[in-house]
Every structure is written in C-alpha cells, then in structure tokens.
Amino acid sequence: MNTERLGPIYLFGIALNTGALVYAISIGEYLFASAFVFVIVYLLFRYRML
Numbered sequence: 758m759n760t761e762r763l764g765p766i767y768l769f770g771i772a773l774n775t776g777a778l779v780y781a782i783s784i785g786e787y788l789f790a791s792a793f794v795f796v797i798v799y800l801l802f803r804y805r806m807l
Contacts, residue, residue: 760807767804771797 778793 764804764807767800767807771800771804774800 774793774797778790778797781787781790781793
C-alpha cells in the first residue's frame with residue numbers, strides 16, 4: 758500500500774479512536790479510555806512516519 762492511501766486510513770483510525778475515547782470517558786470507563794489514548798498516540802506516531 759502506498760503512502761497516499763495510508764494517510765487517510767490513519768486519520769480515520771485516529772478519529773474513530775477519539776470518538777471511542779470520548780464515549781469511554783463519558784461513561785466513566787477510565788481503563789478503556791487509557792487504552793484508546795495509547796492507540797491514538799501510536800497511530801499519530803505512525804502517521805508522522807509517513
């Protein structure tokens with residue numbers, strides 16, 4: 758897969774995990790929220806490496 762196609766996929770993953778993070782915080786599940794934070798940080802790191 759080339760980088761032109763991977764960029765939007767990473768951005769979609771970041772947006773999806775941000776939504777899940779907001780939902781997890783809103784229902785008080787802070788352990789799940791911390792997992793989503795780690796996934797978002799990893800996706801941001803991978804996106805910056807493109």
